[in-house]
Amino acid sequence: xxxxxxxxxxxxxxxxxxxxxxxxxxxxxxxxxxxxxxxxxxxxxxxxxxxxxxxxxxxxxxxxxxxxxxxxxxxxxxxxxxxxxxxxxxxxxxxxxxxxxxxxxxxxxxxxxxxxxxxxxxxxxxxxxxxxxxxxxxxxxxxxxxxxxxxxxxxxxxxxxxxxxxxxxxxxxxxxxxxxxxxxxxxxxxxxxxxxxxxxxxxxxxxxxxxxxxxxxxxxxxxxxxxxxxxxxxxxxxxxxxxxxxxxxxxxxxxxxxxxxxxxxxxxxxxxxxxxxxxxxxxxxxxxxxxxxxxxxxxxxxxxxxxxxxxxxxxxxxxxxxxxxxxxxxxxxxxxxxxxxxxxxxxxxxxxxxxxxxxxxxxxxxxxxxxxxxxxxxxxxxxxxxxxxxxxxxxxxxxxxxxxxxxxx
Ligand SMILES: *[C@@H]1O[C@H](CO)[C@@H](O)[C@H](O)[C@H]1NC(C)=O
Ligand SMILES: *[C@@H]1O[C@H](CO)[C@@H](O)[C@H](O)[C@H]1NC(C)=O
Ligand SMILES: *[C@@H]1O[C@H](CO)[C@@H](O)[C@H](O)[C@H]1NC(C)=O
Ligand SMILES: *[C@@H]1O[C@H](CO)[C@@H](O)[C@H](O)[C@H]1NC(C)=O
Ligand SMILES: *[C@@H]1O[C@H](CO)[C@@H](O)[C@H](O)[C@H]1NC(C)=O
Ligand SMILES: *[C@@H]1O[C@H](CO)[C@@H](O)[C@H](O)[C@H]1NC(C)=O
Ligand SMILES: *[C@@H]1O[C@H](CO)[C@@H](O)[C@H](O)[C@H]1NC(C)=O
Numbered sequence: 310x311x312x313x314x315x316x317x318x319x320x321x322x323x324x325x326x327x328x329x330x331x332x333x334x335x336x337x338x339x340x341x342x343x344x345x346x347x348x349x350x351x352x353x354x355x356x357x358x359x360x361x362x363x364x365x366x367x368x369x370x371x372x373x374x375x376x377x378x379x380x381x382x383x384x385x386x387x388x389x390x391x392x393x394x395x396x397x398x399x400x401x402x403x404x405x406x407x408x409x410x411x412x413x414x415x416x417x418x419x420x421x422x423x424x425x426x427x428x429x430x431x432x433x434x435x436x437x438x439x440x441x442x443x444x445x446x447x448x449x450x451x452x453x454x455x456x457x458x459x460x461x462x463x464x465x466x467x468x469x470x471x472x473x474x475x476x477x478x479x480x481x482x483x484x485x486x487x488x489x490x491x492x493x494x495x496x497x498x499x500x501x502x503x504x505x506x507x508x509x510x511x512x513x514x515x516x517x518x519x520x521x522x523x524x525x526x527x528x529x530x531x532x533x534x535x536x537x538x539x540x541x542x543x544x545x546x547x548x549x550x551x552x553x554x555x556x557x558x559x560x561x562x563x564x565x566x567x568x569x570x571x572x573x574x575x576x577x578x579x580x581x582x583x584x585x586x587x588x589x590x591x592x593x594x595x596x597x598x599x600x601x602x603x604x605x606x607x608x609x610x611x612x613x614x615x616x617x618x619x620x621x622x623x624x625x626x627x628x629x630x631x632x633x634x635x636x637x638x639x640x641x642x643x644x645x646x647x648x649x650x651x652x653x654x655x656x657x658x659x660x661x662x663x664x665x666x667x668x669x670x671x672x673x674x675x676x677x678x679x680x681x682x683x684x685x686x687x688x689x690x691x692x693x694x695x696x697x698x699x700x701x702x703x704x705x706x707x708x709x710x711x712x713x714x715x716x717x718x
Pocket of ligand 1 (some may be wrong): 357358360
């Protein structure tokens with residue numbers, strides 16, 4: 310999963326030649342977040358070998374973030390995405406995408422590839438990249454709620470004009486959600502299917518229903534295949550997508566009740582479909598997987614609880630483990646949003662959970678053998694304050710999180 314391939318050798322070697330930096334070889338990786346100011350910036354932090362984060366710099370995307378839209382401005386997952394040595398970002402309010410090359414040796418150094426590109430619709434919120442790194446697809450959430458795809462070229466993103474699928478959500482600019490907005494999108498492991506989670510009206514007797522749209526992908530085309538419903542039923546709000554290890558199934562969070570598990574076969578048919586109730590949940594939206602502990606983590610924006618679970622890859626049966634209540638380690642911070650796992654070694658993962666409410670990132674250690682689900686908070690990383698100290702302001706919202714772990718240095 311973290312195999313490193315230099316997609317753009319020319320840029321990589323240039324970055325190598327120019328890579329003189331005060332930031333040495335002591336760091337294990339980098340963490341990126343997106344300020345949602347109109348003057349949007351990617352906030353870049355370095356990761357220490359013990360998992361803690363330290364602010365490095367910011368990079369203006371030249372595009373517009375969501376603006377003053379509260380703590381969950383994008384209501385989606387994967388608005389900032391690392392794929393191999395590439396970093397993708399949405400600029401929601403300017404209907405654009407930005408693409409960067411990450412220097413794999415010094416991942417706190419990023420370099421933009423091409424100019425910002427029109428997202429092919431209005432108000433992009435989520436991005437997916439094909440396993441072979443040839444295509445990127447985006448979900449737009451505004452008045453033109455289109456799924457669009459791009460060929461990834463050395464010069465940047467090139468819109469595939471032949472494909473445009475309208476989610477027909479009847480939205481405004483900016484969109485008013487969370488109901489009736491796209492949440493996330495992903496390719497299957499073989500790259501043959503693209504699928505998109507779409508929140509319904511949240512009312513089982515009122516259209517549209519929460520759903521998952523499936524698309525066939527070939528080397529030169531994308532086309533709509535089918536619409537499927539997750540087990541939470543028509544009132545559902547399918548949200549983030551996390552692949553379940555060693556299976557063709559996906560954990561899909563669903564703030565209507567907890568999460569859904571859905572298995573998608575190679576031909577695009579659904580062979581398993583169930584829902585998981587997380588007791589006391591209010592808004593389970595984000596999720597992540599730790600290969601070291603073989604646990605899945607769901608993040609509840611409203612209760613500020615992270616719930617770990619194990620999922621048997623054969624039976625797809627889920628077992629909930631005791632949740633971690635963020636409020637016990639601080640006053641109620643509000644609005645837990647994007648979360649990612651960074652895989653440091655066979656023995657150690659870290660969970661980075663962005664708290665939009667207090668502009669921090671909570672860092673949890675996930676060492677091998679920690680099976681109980683009780684995990685250690687190693688840092689409350691004051692990201693907003695660190696950015697402020699450099700003269701920046703994240704505004705009312707910070708959303709989108711991605712990590713890069715160095716492999717050979
Ligand atoms: C992690 O490492 C950094 C850099 O060495 C150090 O400053 C920090 O105190 C360490 N934090 C913990 C929790 O060990
Ligand atoms: C980027 O935009 C500038 C200004 O519009 C233009 O001159 C330049 O050719 C563009 N570069 C690419 C790679 O499209
Ligand atoms: C759900 O939709 C039905 C049909 O439009 C409506 O009568 C009902 O009041 C709605 N329920 C809620 C909770 O909004
Ligand atoms: C998943 O389960 C729900 C609820 O039982 C059902 O309405 C839906 O049709 C199922 N979807 C698929 C693709 O089997
Ligand atoms: C998964 O379930 C199967 C069938 O019940 C069982 O044989 C297997 O041991 C389970 N795997 C784990 C890791 O618990
Ligand atoms: C989380 O902790 C806070 C503070 O201790 C408490 O008020 C709240 O009820 C807890 N939430 C849950 C769901 O247990
Ligand atoms: C950052 O600065 C802005 C305005 O200068 C302020 O509103 C905000 O509260 C500050 N945030 C933090 C985390 O210090």
